[in-house]
Amino acid sequence: MALPGLPIAPAGGGDVLDSIDPRLCVSCKGARMLCGIDPCPLLARIRHQLPQIAKSGAVGRDLFGSSPPSLFVGRHGYPKVTVGPMLPPDKRDEAGARRLDNPRDWMGLAIPDVVGLRSSLVRTTHSVRIHEPRPPGDIFSNDRILRASQELALSARPVDAEVRLERVPRFGQVSVGEFTPPHGPTAALERATLAENVRVEKPVERAANDTDLRAAEAIASLYQAGVDHYQLEKILSAGMLGLGAKRKLVPTRWSITATDDQVGQALIPRVQDLRSVDKPTVQFAERFGNRFFVLLLPGPFAFETVEAWLKGNFWGRDAAQIVESDHEDWRGRTTYAATAGGYYATRLSVLEHLVSLQRQATAIVHREITDAYTTPLGVWVVRETCKAALASKPLVFEDPAAALRHMDRHALLRSWQAHAPLLKQTLARRTLDSFGAP
Amino acid sequence: MFKAKLKAEVLKTILDAVATLVDEAKIHVTPEGLSLKAVDPAHVAMVDLSLGKKAFAEYKATDLDMGVDLDKLKDILKLAGSQDLIDIEYKEDAHKLVFKLGHITRRMSLVDTANMGDPKVPNLSLPNQVVVLASELQQGIKASEAVSDHIALVADGKAFELVAEGDTDQAHLRLEGSELIKIQAPQKSRSLFSLDYFSTMSKVVKATDAVTLNLGTDFPVKIEFDIADGNGHIIYLLAPRIESE
Numbered sequence: 001m002a003l004p005g006l007p008i009a010p011a012g013g014g015d016v017l018d019s020i021d022p023r024l025c026v027s028c029k030g031a032r033m034l035c036g037i038d039p040c041p042l043l044a045r046i047r048h049q050l051p052q053i054a055k056s057g058a059v060g061r062d063l064f065g066s067s068p069p070s071l072f073v074g075r076h077g078y079p080k081v082t083v084g085p086m087l088p089p090d091k092r093d094e095a096g097a098r099r100l101d102n103p104r105d106w107m108g109l110a111i112p113d114v115v116g117l118r119s120s121l122v123r124t125t126h127s128v129r130i131h132e133p134r135p136p137g138d139i140f141s142n143d144r145i146l147r148a149s150q151e152l153a154l155s156a157r158p159v160d161a162e163v164r165l166e167r168v169p170r171f172g173q174v175s176v177g178e179f180t181p182p183h184g185p186t187a188a189l190e191r192a193t194l195a196e197n198v199r200v201e202k203p204v205e206r207a208a209n210d211t212d213l214r215a216a217e218a219i220a221s222l223y224q225a226g227v228d229h230y231q232l233e234k235i236l237s238a239g240m241l242g243l244g245a246k247r248k249l250v251p252t253r254w255s256i257t258a259t260d261d262q263v264g265q266a267l268i269p270r271v272q273d274l275r276s277v278d279k280p281t282v283q284f285a286e287r288f289g290n291r292f293f294v295l296l297l298p299g300p301f302a303f304e305t306v307e308a309w310l311k312g313n314f315w316g317r318d319a320a321q322i323v324e325s326d327h328e329d330w331r332g333r334t335t336y337a338a339t340a341g342g343y344y345a346t347r348l349s350v351l352e353h354l355v356s357l358q359r360q361a362t363a364i365v366h367r368e369i370t371d372a373y374t375t376p377l378g379v380w381v382v383r384e385t386c387k388a389a390l391a392s393k394p395l396v397f398e399d400p401a402a403a404l405r406h407m408d409r410h411a412l413l414r415s416w417q418a419h420a421p422l423l424k425q426t427l428a429r430r431t432l433d434s435f436g437a438p
Numbered sequence: 439m440f441k442a443k444l445k446a447e448v449l450k451t452i453l454d455a456v457a458t459l460v461d462e463a464k465i466h467v468t469p470e471g472l473s474l475k476a477v478d479p480a481h482v483a484m485v486d487l488s489l490g491k492k493a494f495a496e497y498k499a500t501d502l503d504m505g506v507d508l509d510k511l512k513d514i515l516k517l518a519g520s521q522d523l524i525d526i527e528y529k530e531d532a533h534k535l536v537f538k539l540g541h542i543t544r545r546m547s548l549v550d551t552a553n554m555g556d557p558k559v560p561n562l563s564l565p566n567q568v569v570v571l572a573s574e575l576q577q578g579i580k581a582s583e584a585v586s587d588h589i590a591l592v593a594d595g596k597a598f599e600l601v602a603e604g605d606t607d608q609a610h611l612r613l614e615g616s617e618l619i620k621i622q623a624p625q626k627s628r629s630l631f632s633l634d635y636f637s638t639m640s641k642v643v644k645a646t647d648a649v650t651l652n653l654g655t656d657f658p659v660k661i662e663f664d665i666a667d668g669n670g671h672i673i674y675l676l677a678p679r680i681e682s683e
Contacts, residue, residue: 272479300479330479425587425632428679431481435560435658435677 016041022319026309029178029340030376031253042315043177046375050115050174059089061165063122064195066092068101069152069159072123072183073237075251079131083149083238083249084124084189087161089169097158103181103230103380107388111288111375118182119174124163126189130239130248139208139240139247145192153238154208155198156231164191178315179253179341181378203227204235211244218242219259220266230380233259253341256379260344265332267351271301272330274354277361279396280403284410285389288381289313289372292389293407294350296361297400297426301354302329304422305346305365307339308413312371321413327422342367342382349386364423366407366416400427440467440504440528443496446518446539448666451642452487453515455665455672457508458638459483464554465504467528471497471670477557483635486559486673493669495523504528504535505549514544560675564652564660566593566627569620570613572663573645575600578611579637585609588679590630593623593653602633619648627655629678639674656681 020035030040070086088100099105100121106114126145134140140147152159169185176182200208203225207218218241222232237255239247250258276298283294304327309316316322326337328347337343350363365386397403408414417423452474456463459478466473471490477483491497518524518539525538529545537544582589582602586609592599597614598621614621636659643649643663652660661674 300481302480421587428588428630429480429482429632430677430680432477432484432560432658432675432677433481435562 017045017317022316023322025315025317026322026324027338027340029315031177031179031340043175043376046176046314047174050112050176050375059169059171061168061190063087063089063163063165063169064091065089065122065161066097066158067152067161068097068099068121069155069157069198069234070101070121071149071152071234071238071252072125072180073249073251073255074125075253077127078251079248080127080129081249081251082125082127083146084126085149085152085161085163085192086121086123086183087163088120089122089171091160092158094158101181101230103378103384106380107287107384111377114377115174115176115182115375119171119184121183122165122169123175123183123186124165124189124192125186126192128249130250132249134247139211145189148192148194150238150240151194151198153231153234153240154200154204156201156204157199159198160195162193162195163189166190176376177253177378178376179256179379181380182375201227204231208235208240211247213242215242215246216262216265219262223263223266229259229263229383232263257341257344260341260348260379260383264344264348264351267348267355268301268332271351271354271360274358274360276300277357277359279398280400281394281396282403282406283389283392283394285385285392287385287388288377289370289374290381290385291368291370291412292386293366293368293411294386294389295364295366295403295407295423296394297364297403299360299362299426299429300330301360302362302422302426303327303347303350303365304363304420305339305343305367306416306419307342308366308368308416308419310368310370310412313369313373314376316369323413323416323419325419325421327420329422341379345379345383346386349383349390353387353390362422362426364420364426366411366420368412368416370412439530440499440502440526441496442494442498442526443523444494444526445520446515446522446524447520448489448493448670449511449524450515450520451665452489452670453508453511455487455642456485457512458635459485461509462505462507462549462554464551464556465506467499467502467504469499469501475557475559482632482677483639484557484559484675486675487670489666489670493666502528503551505551505554506535507546507549510546514539514546517542517544559673560658562652562654562658562660562675564654564657565625566623566653567620568593568598568618568623568651568653569648570598570618570651571645572640572643572647572649574611574613574617575640575643575649576645578609579633579640581609581611582633583637587633588630589633589636590628591651591653591659592626592628593621593651594626595623596621598623598651623653627653627657629653629656629659630681631659631676631678635676639676642672 024034028034065087067087074082165187169187239249306325309322460476473488578600585604585607586602590601600611602609650662
């Protein structure tokens with residue numbers, strides 16, 4: 001399966017994968033070590049198969065580059081984790097630097113282009129405990145590298161940074177995963193400093209300085225103030241929100257889903273006060289081998305997502321389709337969704353759309369992942385593709401049955417409705433109103 | 439004005455009865471007692487609850503409405519044992535309810551009732567009536583929960599049945615004649631309901647109390663029972679599901 005001229009998987013790699021049930025891989029998505037092997041053998045294999053792009057010229061141990069801004073907090077060894085700025089090995093103009101960490105800019109790209117773009121981003125690492133102490137009265141750590149990473153997280157625009165690494169980074173090595181976007185070589189830090197002052201937006205500064213404000217409330221208020229979603233993830237990750245004594249670093253992967261969940265939870269009560277949509281609508285978009293159908297039905301806010309991993313996708317490999325689903329009604333949910341981070345990212349996209357419509361609805365999202373999904377790129381694919389679907393012109397139907405007939409005609413998995421218990425309940429439901437109540 | 443003293447378990451019963459349907463409720467206070475009507479957001483279920491002043495150890499009130507956040511009330515009740523007496527007083531100027539439990543004073547802000555409507559109870563004519571011991575019903579529900587997410591309630595002549603049909607398994611409760619407290623079912627009736635809703639509603643009744651079910655065909659069920667030693671009363675309405683072919 002290796003591309004010509006590229007190194008192939010380490011000997012025995014294929015055998016290992018043959019012995020792992022693809023259903024495990026679909027639930028794990030490289031994150032939960034369900035097969036017992038760390039690092040994930042599938043991700044290890046693809047690392048060797050990714051096109052070798054962005055081989056940088058002569059780069060030494062000292063890098064000077066424009067951070068988008070970005071930082072990465074690894075989860076290995078939690079509660080002792082690694083943290084560090086992410087930066088390219090060169091100075092870039094503002095738009096060029098931003099583009100490195102702004103998923104919205106990547107929607108028109110092909111998978112290799114996204115990998116290529118991100119491959120120039122060096123992930124620097126520095127070991128710290130998640131509760132690394134801060135001097136009294138200071139919101140930043142007194143660990144200088146951590147402090148630089150925290151300042152980056154607060155910055156509203158790209159920041160030039162200077163780092164000294166323990167070894168020369170090997171460009172061409174790319175790491176990919178289902179949750180975080182791809183990145184280039186990883187290298188341990190000796191030193192990291194910011195080459196310029198960071199500019200922090202007022203609401204961000206206020207939330208970071210407010211050590212009596214709980215993290216969930218801080219996230220909700222920053223979102224309300226219009227702070228970019230992708231920056232919110234970083235601010236939370238850098239441990240810059242929450243009650244003073246409880247502040248801690250949050251591994252990037254967890255921070256992404258925590259942000260999706262918290263913003264979503266803050267939006268749900270607002271959506272529940274809105275009038276219902278009048279008629280069923282269906283919207284659709286497809287990117288990176290992800291096909292999203294969004295069905296909005298008149299009724300109270302409730303949400304269900306069906307994920308159909310079709311034959312040939314990255315995680316399910318040659319297995320026939322593997323289908324998972326999760327849902328919540330107006331009472332919400334208390335357990336972590338089996339469809340994992342994708343559930344919360346999809347739910348947030350739907351909630352944002354409902355807020356902009358000023359309507360509530362029962363939303364059923366059917367996601368199909370095809371063999372065009374050759375490389376995991378991160379949860380942003382789910383968030384942005386769902387948003388793309390919601391930005392498309394809705395098809396309006398007279399009744400749910402007609403909307404479902406339309407979806408069935410276009411879905412690759414004909415039997416998807418069998419995996420949607422909330423949809424089934426909603427269709428079977430009659431309301432008291434139809435018996436004479438107002 | 440509203441000033442009362444009551445056992446924590448009475449307040450807990452009210453909370454359990456209502457919190458399964460809504461997060462906030464408007465409580466209507468009169469000199470004779472409390473009442474409350476609420477519909478769940480899906481408009482599938484409705485509760486109509488009344489609690490007479492005899493349910494309280496002490497009760498003094500004039501007419502007023504209070505909007506209560508039920509999650510907060512839940513937190514307050516966690517502070518009390520079921521037999522503990524709770525003092526409740528409405529502070530009009532601060533728009534707060536003040537709870538006194540033992541040495542603890544807990545003030546709770548009320549919710550604005552301006553946007554909380556009063557649901558109208560639909561006028562249903564339901565031909566059949568069954569009175570059954572709550573424990574029998576609760577056993578039937580327990581058996582059904584393992585099998586399906588919906589149940590059929592059937593009444594016919596002298597028999598009442600609760601039927602759960604899963605894809606592979608079935609559960610069936612059949613009670614007739616003297617196994618029921620009362621049955622009046624001149625015509626056969628059958629309706630299908632969400633087990634989730636029906637189950638949470640039936641858990642509010644004391645196992646040793648009687649529950650009255652009013653039934654029709656493809657019509658809502660009306661579930662009635664007493665609370666607080668007969669000093670309070672709950673009526674639930676639950677809309678049916680559409681039978682799948």
